[in-house]
Amino acid sequence: MGEATTRVMVVDDDAVVRASLCAYLEDEGFGVVCAGDAAEALATLEREAVDVAVVDIRLPGMDGQSLILHASRVRPGTRFLVYTGSVSYELPDSLAGLGMTRENVLQKPARPISLLAEAIRRLAGKRIGVE
Amino acid sequence: MRLKDVTIKSKLYGMTALSAIAMMVVLGLSIWCLETFRVNGPVYRGIVRDKDVVADILPPPLYIVEPYLLVHEAEQTADLESVRAIEGKVAELEAGYRRRWEAWEAQLPADELKALLLERSAQPAEEFFRVAREEYFPARERGDRTAAKAVLAGKLRDAYERHRLAIDRTVAIAADRARGTEVRTAERVRFWVRTMSVVSVAAVAGLTLAGWLLTRHIVRSADVLIRRVDELAAGGGDGAGERVHIDSRDEIGLLAAGINATIERMRGVIQWSRDAEEEATHLRHLLRNIIDSMPSVLVGVDAEARVMQWNREAERVTGVTAAEAMGRELHAILPQLRPQIGLVSAAVADRTVQRDERVAWDRPDGRHISELTVYPLITNGIRGAVVRIDDVTTRVRLEEMMIQSEKMRSIGALAAGIAHEINNPLAGVLQSAQVVLRRISSDLPANRAAAEECGTTVEAVNAYLGRRGIPAMLEGIHSSCERAADIVTNMLSFSRNSGSQVAPHVLADLVDQAVELDRSDYDLRKRQEVREVEVVCEHDRDLPAVPCRASEVQQVVLNLLKNASQAMAARGRRADAPRIVVRTRGDGNGGACIEVEDNGPGMPETVRSRVFEPFFTTKPPQSGSGLGLFIVYCIVTRNHGGRIDVESAEGRGTRFTVTLPLGKES
Numbered sequence A: 001m002g003e004a005t006t007r008v009m010v011v012d013d014d015a016v017v018r019a020s021l022c023a024y025l026e027d028e029g030f031g032v033v034c035a036g037d038a039a040e041a042l043a044t045l046e047r048e049a050v051d052v053a054v055v056d057i058r059l060p061g062m063d064g065q066s067l068i069l070h071a072s073r074v075r076p077g078t079r080f081l082v083y084t085g086s087v088s089y090e091l092p093d094s095l096a097g098l099g100m101t102r103e104n105v106l107q108k109p110a111r112p113i114s115l116l117a118e119a120i121r122r123l124a125g126k127r128i129g130v131e
Numbered sequence B: 001m002r003l004k005d006v007t008i009k010s011k012l013y014g015m016t017a018l019s020a021i022a023m024m025v026v027l028g029l030s031i032w033c034l035e036t037f038r039v040n041g042p043v044y045r046g047i048v049r050d051k052d053v054v055a056d057i058l059p060p061p062l063y064i065v066e067p068y069l070l071v072h073e074a075e076q077t078a079d080l081e082s083v084r085a086i087e088g089k090v091a092e093l094e095a096g097y098r099r100r101w102e103a104w105e106a107q108l109p110a111d112e113l114k115a116l117l118l119e120r121s122a123q124p125a126e127e128f129f130r131v132a133r134e135e136y137f138p139a140r141e142r143g144d145r146t147a148a149k150a151v152l153a154g155k156l157r158d159a160y161e162r163h164r165l166a167i168d169r170t171v172a173i174a175a176d177r178a179r180g181t182e183v184r185t186a187e188r189v190r191f192w193v194r195t196m197s198v199v200s201v202a203a204v205a206g207l208t209l210a211g212w213l214l215t216r217h218i219v220r221s222a223d224v225l226i227r228r229v230d231e232l233a234a235g236g237g238d239g240a241g242e243r244v245h246i247d248s249r250d251e252i253g254l255l256a257a258g259i260n261a262t263i264e265r266m267r268g269v270i271q272w273s274r275d276a277e278e279e280a281t282h283l284r285h286l287l288r289n290i291i292d293s294m295p296s297v298l299v300g301v302d303a304e305a306r307v308m309q310w311n312r313e314a315e316r317v318t319g320v321t322a323a324e325a326m327g328r329e330l331h332a333i334l335p336q337l338r339p340q341i342g343l344v345s346a347a348v349a350d351r352t353v354q355r356d357e358r359v360a361w362d363r364p365d366g367r368h369i370s371e372l373t374v375y376p377l378i379t380n381g382i383r384g385a386v387v388r389i390d391d392v393t394t395r396v397r398l399e400e401m402m403i404q405s406e407k408m409r410s411i412g413a414l415a416a417g418i419a420h421e422i423n424n425p426l427a428g429v430l431q432s433a434q435v436v437l438r439r440i441s442s443d444l445p446a447n448r449a450a451a452e453e454c455g456t457t458v459e460a461v462n463a464y465l466g467r468r469g470i471p472a473m474l475e476g477i478h479s480s481c482e483r484a485a486d487i488v489t490n491m492l493s494f495s496r497n498s499g500s501q502v503a504p505h506v507l508a509d510l511v512d513q514a515v516e517l518d519r520s521d522y523d524l525r526k527r528q529e530v531r532e533v534e535v536v537c538e539h540d541r542d543l544p545a546v547p548c549r550a551s552e553v554q555q556v557v558l559n560l561l562k563n564a565s566q567a568m569a570a571r572g573r574r575a576d577a578p579r580i581v582v583r584t585r586g587d588g589n590g591g592a593c594i595e596v597e598d599n600g601p602g603m604p605e606t607v608r609s610r611v612f613e614p615f616f617t618t619k620p621p622q623s624g625s626g627l628g629l630f631i632v633y634c635i636v637t638r639n640h641g642g643r644i645d646v647e648s649a650e651g652r653g654t655r656f657t658v659t660l661p662l663g664k665e666s
Helices: A015-027 A038-047 A064-074 A114-125 B008-037 B042-057 B065-076 B080-107 B112-120 B122-141 B145-234 B251-293 B312-318 B335-340 B342-350 B393-440 B445-453 B458-468 B470-491 B507-525 B550-570 B628-639
Strands: A007-011 A031-035 A052-055 A079-084 A105-107 B297-302 B307-310 B354-363 B366-377 B384-391 B503-505 B534-539 B546-548 B579-586 B591-598 B643-649 B653-661
Touching (some): A007 A015, A007 A038, A031 A038, A038 A052, A052 A114, A079 A114, B042 B145, B065 B122, B065 B145, B112 B145, B145 B251, B251 B312, B297 B312, B312 B384, B335 B354, B342 B354, B342 B384, B393 B628, B445 B458, B458 B470, B507 B550, B507 B591, B550 B579, B550 B591, B550 B653, B628 B643, B628 B653
Parallel strands (some): A007 A031, A079 A105
Antiparallel strands (some): B579 B591, B643 B653
16 A cells, blocks of 8 residues: 555544544545644644545634635645535635636535545546646 | 668657658648638638628618619509508618618628629619608608609619619629639639648658658568577577677667677687686596596595496406496495495595505406505595505515515525535434444455454454344434435525526427426326326417526426426316416516416415425325425526416416526526
8 A cells, every 4th residue: 555545634623524534534545634623634734745635614713715725835736625514515716726626526415425435536536736 | 870870769759750740730731621611611601691692682672672663652652641651661671771781791891792782782772762761752742743753763763773783783793703712612622632632641651651661670670680689599500600780870780789799798708618618628538537547446436435436447447337337336336345345434434544455356367456545535525535446466466475585585594504504414424324334344354353353253243233233223324314315405406506507598498398307207107196187388489598507497397397286186076177288488578487387276375375485285294395396486586586476276276487587697
C-alpha cells in the first residue's frame, strides 16, 4: 500500500457522521484524518498533505467554503468534495473559480454510501492545478 | 294719414254719425215735404184759396148781380112798399158784401188777384151800392120814376158793368192761378219724391258700402290673427311660427303688433326652454354615462328597497334589463341578496354607510364573491339608498393567493431548514449502520484481524449476531433511514438543481410527453382504485415556446394528472364519463397556461385553500405522500416565477391553471 494509499481528510462537526464516515473510508482502504472544524482541518493541512478533503459546509466558526479557499492556498494540490445536508446548495463562484464543479458536491446522506468512495477515487485520480 | 291708420273705433263712430246725419237729412226732407204738401198745408191752401175765390165770387154777395137784379125788380114795380122791401134787401146784400170783402181782405195775399178783387171790382161795387142808396131809392121815394130810371140805366148800370168786368177778370186770373199752382205743385211733389228717393238710396248704398268695407277689413284682419293664434295655441309649425304681417295702425294693427311681440317672447321662451331641455338632457346623458361606465353594479333603491336606478353593469351581471327591474324589490330580482336586504333599511334609518364585504353569489360561471355597500341618499328629502355591488372575486382570490404564497414560502423555508437538520443525523445513522454491516462481514481483512485478537472468528460473531437477529435490525435501521431520506429528497426535489437548463420549450410537446408517461405509468401499475379515465389534450398551436425546465414542467403535468385521476375515484356515479382535459393556451397577458381540468367530485373550500400544503392529503394514508401538489406549487412559483390557481365546484370538478411567464424567466 504505502505510496499508493489515497489520503483523505473528513471535516464535519457532527461526531457520529464524522466517525462513521472515517470508519467507512478506512474500511475502503483510504488513509483518513478527521477534523471537527475548519481550524483543526487547516492545522492538519499545515502538518500533512491530503489528496481529497471531504468538507461539510455548515461548520462552527469558519464555514466549509472559506475553509476550502484557505486550504487550497495552504495545500494547492488538494481536491475537495463538498458533502452537505443542505438541499439547495449551489457552488459559489469562488469555488467554481478553483475548478470545482457539480462533481465536487455530494448530497448528504449519500445513498448508497458507496457514492462517497467512488467520488473520492474519481477526484483523487484527477490531476488539477500545477505543483 | 292713411285711411287704414284710422282706428276702427273712429271708423265705427264715424259710420254711426254719418248714418245719423243721413237719417236726419232723409227724415227732415220727408217731414218738410209732408208738411209742405199736406192737407191744409200752404200749397194746398194756395190752391184751395184760388179755387175758393172763384167759387166765392161768382155767387153773391161779392158778385153784385143780385142787387143789380133787385134794383131792376124795383123798377118794374110801382108799389112803393115793394120798393122799400127791395131797398131793404139791397141794404142786406151790401152788408153781406162788406163782410165778405173784409174776409177776403184778411185772407188773400197782396197780389194781383187781391187787387183785382178787392180794389178794381170793389170800387164799382161800392159805387153801385152808394148810387142805389143815395140816388135811385130816394128818387122812387119821391116818386120820380124818370129820374130813377135814368139813374138805373146810367150810373147803376155803368157801375155794375165795371164791377162785372173786374170780377170776370178776377175769376179768370184765379182760375188760371189755381190751375198753374196745381201743375207746379205736382211738379214739385214729383221732384221731391225723386230727390228723396235718390238721397235715401244714396245714403243706404253709401252706408252699406262703407259698413261692408269696414266689416270686411275687420273680419279679414281678425281672421289672419285668429289663424295665427290658433296655430300658436295648437303649437303647429315650429311653435313660435311666423310673424303676423298686418300693416296698419288701427286696433287690428296694434293687436298684431301685440301678437308679434308675444311671438317674439314665446320664441325666446321656447328657445330658452329648448336650451334648458337640451342642457338637462345632456346632463342626464352624462350622469347616465358615468353611472353606466362604473364597473360596479349600482342600484338606486327607495326606503322599501324598490329599484329606482339600474345601471348597465347591473344589467350585464343579472341579465335583467333596467326596464324590467324598475319598481321591483331588489331581493325579488336578486334573491341571493335577501340576507343583506336589512342593510338598506339600516342605511336609510341611520343614515350611515352599510357594508358586507363577503357576499357569496353563485352565478352560472361559478361562485363569485361580492362586496356590498349601501350608501344612504340623504339629499333633497329623498329616502332611499344606493346599493353598490362589486365583484371582488379576483381580489379575494388574489388575497388568498398572496396568503397562500406567503404560507407556502414559510412552509418551504421551514421544510428546507428541517431537511438540512434531518440530513445530518440521517447521514450519521445511515453511514453508521452501513459501516456496522460491513464490519461484521467476513470480507474485510481488518474484521478477521480484530476477531482473532479477541480470540474468536468473524463467523462466530456473525453466528451470534444472526441468532440475536442483529443483521435484520441493522437492515431495518438502514431501510427506515432510506425511507426518511426519500421523504426529504422528494419534498425538496424541486429545489435540488436538476441539471436541466431553462430553455424554450413548446408546452404542447411537454404536455403530450407527460400525458404519454402518465398513460404508461397507469398501464404499468393498473391502479385498481382508478377507473378508466379519458385524457384529452387541447392545444393552442400558436402559443410561442415558453422558457422553462422541461423535466420540471413534465413533473408538474404528471403530478396534476395523478391528482386528477386519483380524485376520480371519489367521483360517485355520474352520467358523464370521467374525463380529464389538459389544455395549453395563452392567458392574453404575456403568459402561457396549462390547464388540467377534471370532472371529478370537486372539493370544498376548506380543502381547496390547503391543497398545496405539504403532507396535506385527503387520500388514504398509503396512497400518496401528500407532496405532489406541493412540489407542483414550488416548481411553478419558485423555479419558474409562475402562478398556479385552482378552481373547484363540488360535484362538477376541479381545474388547476398553471401560468408561466412567456418572457425571461424570473
